[in-house]
Amino acid sequence: MSLGLFIFFLMVVVTVVAAVAVVTSQNLVNAAMWLMVALFGAAIAFVLLQATYIAVIQVLVYIGAIAVLIVYTIMLTRNPDEKYGPGVNKQWPIAAALSLVLFLGLAYFYYTLPQTDVLAPALSGDLNAISQLGALLVSPNAYVLPFELASILLLAALIGSIVVAWRK
Amino acid sequence: MIPLSWYLIFAAALFSIGLYGVLARKNIIAILMSIELMLTAININFIAFWRYSLPGQMAGQVFAVIVFAVSASEVAVGLALVISLFRRVKLIAADEINLLKW
Amino acid sequence: MADLINVIESWLYNLIVGWGASQGLAQFILQVLGSVLVVILCFVIVIALIWVERKLAGRIQDRFGPNRAGPYGIFQSFADIIKIFTKEYVTPTGADKGLFNIAPVLAMASVLAIWAVFPFAINVIGADISVGVLYIVAIGSFGILAILMAGWSSNNRFALLGASRSVAMLISYEIPMVISLLIPVLLAKSMNLSAIIDAQRPWWFLIVAPIAALFFLISSMAEIGKAPFDLLEAESELVAGYHTEYSGMKFGMFYVAEFLHQYTVGALMTIFFLGGWSGPLAATWPILGVIYFFTKTFIVYLMISWIRLSLPRIRIDEMLNLNWKFLIPVSFLNLIMVAVADRVLMELDPARWIYVGVMFVLSMALLLTSLFVAGKTKPAVERVEFPPRAVAVSPQSDRSKS
């Protein structure tokens, strides 16, 4: 299974490099495009974890919809007089140190924890993931409340955004 | 094969990069993009735990789907606020908008 | 002999394994070969289609079409390829070079990659994944990203305006398209493309869900951006839309992607609503299935060409109104109706032809009712009539007016 390992490391390198480019790029459109590369890398991670439905909707939602939304907002809020300027504020060294400490701590924790040093159990062959997911989402003793609440959340986001952003 | 901890470390790396972006970037849109990175890291954790613990039950994937809904709502409202803010003060740098500070 | 393609595949597999490769490697080589073959097939199809399209356009518009290069001008496409290969690339000043060069590649790749999951016959299937329908929609969204990239990176007002307009149109029309795609999924109870084809073995979904088929056709015609929805190429307003600044083969990629997209829409229409590869004897003779698939696809392609050559371009406000105020509400109503009717009929468990008949009648009733209601409502924007004025006005009189 060296091929899977190779794909995993390729995915990690591409995603992390793209993520670093997102937070360091001066040009916002470039940052948005790097964000899409990073999120596509995450989609590959989902495929490797055999959550193919999540992988596909990751691409659909982020690259299909959120990318367009972000780029439109960048176009809408560009101040023609002002150049991009320095992208970071004064406290960036503290932020970098904090993030590094968080990452090192988490990585050490995960690396030493015996529970996380496990391999994936085999998937049963007749696992119909999407059908099960749909059944869970609407069955009354599972996740029907989050399902309906999600639609109310989306409705609230839709109406709220229109109220805030829309002006003739 | 790949152990669980590698995925978790990968997600932690993404999360930390996103955290740096949230804390250090000036532009609100850039901050929102960093939040997207953090939410994706969380989703990777959800799916990794689903795959390595109980792949027969789909609870992890349900949570991931709901995280999608939350992140979409968050980015929609956040960007709407950015547009509204820009209309008022022609400025979208987070640390220079201080009307509500006092 | 009936199963020609799989015979060749297993022969090649045994050959490669016989050369000493491991089984995994042999599989890998075969997959690379298969994908290269499909991609080359796509390019060959496009070269043929460009000639067919131009000839057809010529005949419909009472011209000859290409008729110089070779008999009936069939070598015209090759002449065009030679021309486009020797043209100089011009990159405008101030362009974002990286995005400018990635955009045409992404536009082409987003259309090509859809072909990875198509079932061409009963056992000639690219990737038989369980999320085939959503894969197609997801990959299609890269095309939108490519348009945005091209428009932004060109450093040109026309390109940027054209790109944002066409992206607004594309994302608007993607909503009815996705909801129409939900209906075959709902009826087949699967997102797998072969399962969807299996589910329409006796009765095509065109008959079971005619509204979904019609709306899918309309919205995907908007997706490919050809007339009557070709706003991105409204020459009088936006020069050439998002690819104003592109030259040579970079422009060629956008052009080829557009043709291939139209053919791909034909293939999608075939798979979701016209029974895919199914037809007489196709289950026993897979090669017949391939022929049926490409024939049906070509017929849909010709139909789209016919529509686009017959109709004039509509304005952007009319186009968006059609989408937001007619297609989306009606497709939601249709989704609710199909879901409820399908579930109720499943409880009753009637004969298949009664099921199909009830679905057809309900769909037609909904379509006619919504058309009637839409005809009764007042248009949102009243059309302002301007009195006719002289085309040529002398400079003096013009100046005196202003």
Added chain:
Amino acid sequence: MPSYWLYIGIFLAVAVAFPIIAVSLPSLISPHKPSRRKQEVYECGIETEGDIRVQFKSQYYIYSLIFLVFDIETVFLFPWAVSLGELPLFAVVEGVIFIIILFAGLIYAMRKGALTWI
């Protein structure tokens, strides 16, 4: 199942590689004589003035916002549609309620006039 996804990965690589080859081949044989005049931004022969990245109206944002919301909606509805056959009739009603709640948002946007192109 992984072999199918490997095929898709290979296919994506090939689908990206072919256009790259097609775009980079002509640069070997085609002329390359850049000049300032030639590389100017094309605006039908008129000189470009001001910043090129002009500002937009917020209508574009509204369109992409509604698209995003309905995209998320389909994310929930596709599993629902797939599993409809094994579920009780009650599940259909839940899906319909889900659709109607979001439909209210569309009607709100329509009444507000945010969908009318101006």
